[in-house]
Amino acid sequence: MDALTSTAVASRGRPRHWRLAAFARDRAAVLSAALLLVVVVACIAAPLITSVGPYAADDSLRYASPLTSGYLLGTDQQGRDELARLLWGGRVSLAVGVVPTLCASAIGLALGMAAGLARGLLDGIIMRTLDVLFAFPIVLFAIALAGAMTPGINTEIISITIVLIPYIGRLARTAAMEVAAMPYIEAARAAGGSPLEIARRYVFPNVLSPVLVYATTLMGLMIVVGSGLSFLGLGVQPPTADWGAMVADGRIVLNIAPHVTLIPGIAILAVSLAFNFLGDGLRDALDPRTGRRSRAA
Amino acid sequence: MSRFLISRLGSVIPVMFGVSVVVFLLMQLAPGDVATALLGPQATVAAKEALRHALGLDRPLPVQYGVWLTHAVRGDFGVSIATQEPVMDLVLPRFLNTLVLTFSSLLLAILIGYPVGIFAALRSQTVFDRGAMAVTLLLGSTPPYWLGLLLVLLFALRLHWLPVSGMYDIAGNGGLGDLLRHLILPAITTALGPAAIITRMVRASVRDALSRPHVRVARAKGLPRRRLLRRHVLRNALPPVITITGLQLGYLVGGALLTEVVFDWPGLGSLLYTSITARDLPVVQATTLLIGLCFVLANIVVDLINVLLDPRLQEG
Numbered sequence: 001m002d003a004l005t006s007t008a009v010a011s012r013g014r015p016r017h018w019r020l021a022a023f024a025r026d027r028a029a030v031l032s033a034a035l036l037l038v039v040v041v042a043c044i045a046a047p048l049i050t051s052v053g054p055y056a057a058d059d060s061l062r063y064a065s066p067l068t069s070g071y072l073l074g075t076d077q078q079g080r081d082e083l084a085r086l087l088w089g090g091r092v093s094l095a096v097g098v099v100p101t102l103c104a105s106a107i108g109l110a111l112g113m114a115a116g117l118a119r120g121l122l123d124g125i126i127m128r129t130l131d132v133l134f135a136f137p138i139v140l141f142a143i144a145l146a147g148a149m150t151p152g153i154n155t156e157i158i159s160i161t162i163v164l165i166p167y168i169g170r171l172a173r174t175a176a177m178e179v180a181a182m183p184y185i186e187a188a189r190a191a192g193g194s195p196l197e198i199a200r201r202y203v204f205p206n207v208l209s210p211v212l213v214y215a216t217t218l219m220g221l222m223i224v225v226g227s228g229l230s231f232l233g234l235g236v237q238p239p240t241a242d243w244g245a246m247v248a249d250g251r252i253v254l255n256i257a258p259h260v261t262l263i264p265g266i267a268i269l270a271v272s273l274a275f276n277f278l279g280d281g282l283r284d285a286l287d288p289r290t291g292r293r294s295r296a297a
Numbered sequence: 298m299s300r301f302l303i304s305r306l307g308s309v310i311p312v313m314f315g316v317s318v319v320v321f322l323l324m325q326l327a328p329g330d331v332a333t334a335l336l337g338p339q340a341t342v343a344a345k346e347a348l349r350h351a352l353g354l355d356r357p358l359p360v361q362y363g364v365w366l367t368h369a370v371r372g373d374f375g376v377s378i379a380t381q382e383p384v385m386d387l388v389l390p391r392f393l394n395t396l397v398l399t400f401s402s403l404l405l406a407i408l409i410g411y412p413v414g415i416f417a418a419l420r421s422q423t424v425f426d427r428g429a430m431a432v433t434l435l436l437g438s439t440p441p442y443w444l445g446l447l448l449v450l451l452f453a454l455r456l457h458w459l460p461v462s463g464m465y466d467i468a469g470n471g472g473l474g475d476l477l478r479h480l481i482l483p484a485i486t487t488a489l490g491p492a493a494i495i496t497r498m499v500r501a502s503v504r505d506a507l508s509r510p511h512v513r514v515a516r517a518k519g520l521p522r523r524r525l526l527r528r529h530v531l532r533n534a535l536p537p538v539i540t541i542t543g544l545q546l547g548y549l550v551g552g553a554l555l556t557e558v559v560f561d562w563p564g565l566g567s568l569l570y571t572s573i574t575a576r577d578l579p580v581v582q583a584t585t586l587l588i589g590l591c592f593v594l595a596n597i598v599v600d601l602i603n604v605l606l607d608p609r610l611q612e613g
Binding site: 128129131132136137138139141143145147148149150224228234250251255261262268269272273 | 454551570
């Protein structure tokens with residue numbers, strides 16, 4: 001892939017470091033990338049950071065407020081360490097935001113490129129099918145899909161993947177059609193390149209960058225949507241922690257111990273915002289021609 | 298106009314057909330067996346077989362779909378597994394309550410988004426503009442259900458200004474005032490996210506319209522500011538804004554579903570939630586189909602409004 005990208009870059013006469021420099025100039029994007037890195041590392045290293053596990057309940061210390069000694073972020077209604085649950089739960093929440101977006105990007109990219117390059121009947125079949133999936137509001141469709149299956153992390157990942165495919169598929173198709181109309185594609189065809197080879201070497205790298213940018217922004221939104229599914233009890237089951245499920249746990253004790261609800265919500269908000277900024281930075285770096293577009297959901 | 302409407306409606310029929318197929322297939326995703334769910338785990342194999350035959354579950358899938366569709370078109374989605382009531386009797390009153398919440402939220406989102414967006418575009422790069430953009434960015438990434446809980450904590454539990462949940466007071470007279478008091482927090486919760494996106498879109502669209510040459514000419518001509526805005530700027534900025542507002546409907550409905558659960562609002566969202574928990578699939582199917590169809594129709598309405606505003610779009 002690296003070789004392919006650099007060929008594409010070279011063909012547009014744009015040296016690679018130029019892009020890195022553009023990204024580095026965007027302070028919000030760099031800060032966001034740093035924040036996400038810290039969050040990911042902290043979640044992976046959870047056992048090293050907290051001495052207590054996410055399930056260890058201390059009956060004598062329920063509803064402890066943040067900054068209580070030994071419990072930086074306090075404890076919940078069962079006396080479990082909020083920090084431990086936040087870090088362990090982050091593994092699930094991040095996975096639910098990132099994995100489905102990557103899966104849907106791969107599937108959507110393949111479908112969109114096939115539709116955009118083949119046109120005709122195949123295009124019609126793929127796009128009409130995606131139109132049907134588009135007809136459902138995204139959260140409703142995810143809830144209905146997850147609700148029909150057995151609750152769990154796989155259910156969450158599968159349902160969010162299905163929901164996202166039409167969005168990425170449509171974007172990839174438009175991008176593939178734009179690229180296919182370029183003179184260099186015609187030249188490649190005239191030079192005797194097979195359709196598959198042209199798709200792989202010239203179309204794919206150029207379709208990949210808009211999809212990557214879009215996918216990064218979507219990851220932020222999907223962490224919110226995924227946490228919503230968990231909030232409804234459609235995701236991981238108790239006692240496993242997950243940010244959405246933690247908000248739901250805190251709901252019962254909202255008045256006596258608001259921090260149980262507040263902390264996981266702030267985590268969702270911060271990570272989702274960071275993905276948004278990162279997506280903006282990537283867009284500016286990968287495609288300087290388009291200025292900052294306003295965000296759409 | 299009518300030709301546009303007919304062709305637009307025509308293009309919707311295959312989509313609606315597809316939507317019904319997807320909703321029917323939802324049932325097939327469900328683990329476990331309907332006969333076992335209805336008769337309980339102690340039922341004999343013969344009894345389950347007999348029930349499956351009576352329900353038509355032993356027939357091929359396309360035949361089952363055909364039977365289901367012919368009933369669904371007539372508004373018959375069978376009987377709720379949990380309550381044994383006809384599904385439609387459960388769904389329809391809830392549907393009205395969801396409409397109340399969705400429309401008041403949409404109205405609120407427009408009432409916030411349009412003026413703030415226009416003002417931010419006119420006062421570009423001022424403190425107001427930057428502040429508004431920062432707030433919208435924050436709201437756009439906030440989980441709606443969490444925002445709802447924060448509002449409950451502040452305005453209901455701590456300040457005691459507004460009720461925590463429900464649609465009417467049990468002891469109340471069920472009047473409009475009571476309804477509005479219960480509506481405020483859920484409507485704000487549902488509206489803020491879409492309002493944030495609408496604000497950004499209105500701002501971008503108005504800024505774009507302001508930079509066009511005809512506006513510069515009109516300004517040079519000495520046209521009064523108010524007239525310039527109304528006739529030359531807003532009129533051009535409106536169509537993309539309306540499309541985006543229409544697109545927000547889906548986001549809004551999704552947010553409303555979660556908001557209903559937070560506030561115990563007796564609408565389709567809380568019904569969906571309880572029927573998923575009870576594995577009451579006929580109700581899940583009916584709810585999903587109903588919202589899906591409304592969403593498709595709402596998109597046609599958005600197209601129509603746009604064509605009315607800008608007849609050039611009819612050709613496209």
